Amino acid sequence: MAASGDHGRLVLVTGGAGYVGSHCILELLNAGFDVVAVDNFANAMADDTGKLPESLKRVEALTDKKCTFYQVDMLDAAQLKNLFQKHSFFCIIHCAALKAVGESAAIPLAYYKNNVTGTLNLLEAANAAGVKRFVFSSSATVYGTPQYLPIDEKHPVGVGITNPYGRTKHMVEEILQDLQKSDDTWDIIILRYFNPVGSHESGRIGEDPQGPPNNLMPFVAQVAVGRLAELKVFGSDYDTPDGTGVRDYVHVVDLAKGHVAALKIFDKHFGLKIYNLGTGRGYSVLEMVSAFEKASGQPVKYQIVPRRGGDVATCYGDPSVAEKELGWKCQKNLDDMCRDLWRWQSQNPKGFSSGK
Numbered sequence: 001m002a003a004s005g006d007h008g009r010l011v012l013v014t015g016g017a018g019y020v021g022s023h024c025i026l027e028l029l030n031a032g033f034d035v036v037a038v039d040n041f042a043n044a045m046a047d048d049t050g051k052l053p054e055s056l057k058r059v060e061a062l063t064d065k066k067c068t069f070y071q072v073d074m075l076d077a078a079q080l081k082n083l084f085q086k087h088s089f090f091c092i093i094h095c096a097a098l099k100a101v102g103e104s105a106a107i108p109l110a111y112y113k114n115n116v117t118g119t120l121n122l123l124e125a126a127n128a129a130g131v132k133r134f135v136f137s138s139s140a141t142v143y144g145t146p147q148y149l150p151i152d153e154k155h156p157v158g159v160g161i162t163n164p165y166g167r168t169k170h171m172v173e174e175i176l177q178d179l180q181k182s183d184d185t186w187d188i189i190i191l192r193y194f195n196p197v198g199s200h201e202s203g204r205i206g207e208d209p210q211g212p213p214n215n216l217m218p219f220v221a222q223v224a225v226g227r228l229a230e231l232k233v234f235g236s237d238y239d240t241p242d243g244t245g246v247r248d249y250v251h252v253v254d255l256a257k258g259h260v261a262a263l264k265i266f267d268k269h270f271g272l273k274i275y276n277l278g279t280g281r282g283y284s285v286l287e288m289v290s291a292f293e294k295a296s297g298q299p300v301k302y303q304i305v306p307r308r309g310g311d312v313a314t315c316y317g318d319p320s321v322a323e324k325e326l327g328w329k330c331q332k333n334l335d336d337m338c339r340d341l342w343r344w345q346s347q348n349p350k351g352f353s354s355g356k
């Protein structure tokens with residue numbers, strides 16, 4: 001039996017307290033969807049009541065709308081079953097995952113268990129409840145070493161993935177393909193993110209890495225705010241214009257809007273669709289550093305060090321299928337990404353624990 005207040009457009013967002021999840025929820029609420037968010041707090045901070053994620057408390061304040069939250073772990077199948085008994089979901093956006101590439105090599109079992117078994121639990125609960133519209137947060141990492149650029153959705157996947165995290169994303173994609181083939185009543189959307197950066201323009205929500213950041217832009221922002229001493233630039237001898245790695249950085253608000261755009265195709269039955277979410281152009285590490293210095297007015301000290309294992313020289317996507325089929329296109333440029341990230345970082349130097 002559906003809880004009161006539910007209607008045809010109730011979206012379940014897993015990992016809803018996290019960086020991508022919280023930005024998606026903000027856009028969903030603004031677009032008129034109702035949201036149930038779940039998170040296990042593995043990578044998110046609770047508010048002062050200890051019950052709600054601080055990120056979602058801020059999303060509610062920013063949107064002046066409410067979302068329902070439950071602390072649920074994807075490994076707890078009973079809790080998941082319960083969730084589907086309580087609510088009738090229109091669809092699921094599955095963002096919950098462990099995502100630190102380096103850590104995934106150190107503790108692969110935890111990554112396979114959380115990201116693969118956790119997704120299986122979610123799919124089983126959804127299947128049993130007859131909720132068969134599913135959006136999966138995947139990653140351009142499934143393309144491995146690019147064989148050509150820009151990378152389109154037809155590019156081979158699963159070859160040359162250098163870490164367990166990336167393999168979990170690829171495995172889940174395969175599971176979803178098999179599931180949809182076995183039961184044509186499923187509609188599944190796989191979104192392959194390039195490099196999400198930035199924050200909501202209010203600076204109230206953003207990426208809050210626990211411990212030293214693994215990714216470039218949170219690291220750059222923490223150097224600019226004085227929390228870290230200097231950036232290590234991993235290699236300046238790549239075959240790129242300035243020798244440093246080139247990536248397709250996508251503003252997290254554009255990415256979140258991509259999810260909302262994707263939900264529109266659920267109005268018709270389609271089976272399974274895959275979309276790249278990126279800008280279609282790449283910037284080097286040094287270009288990112290100088291854009292951030294300009295946006296923040298702060299120097300970003302850096303040192304060139306040897307390449308990081310597993311990195312590729314250049315990676316950027318072709319987002320034209322998403323544009324054609326979803327009517328989605330990135331609206332924000334590099335200056336917006338840097339300005340909004342700086343707003344978040346300077347207003348919240350220690351992330352969500354900086355104070356409310």
Ligand code: WQD
Binds near residue numbers: 101194233234246308
């Ligand atoms: C970007 C560029 C680095 C840190 C990873 C995952 C991918 C996705 C996003 C998601 C590269 C350089 C970085 C630093 C540096 N994960 N760099 N100094 O490697 O493209 O993608 O994050 O959940 O699956 O693989 O992103 O931000 O780590 O690196 O010089 O301290 O910055 O070498 O060229 P990447 P990144």
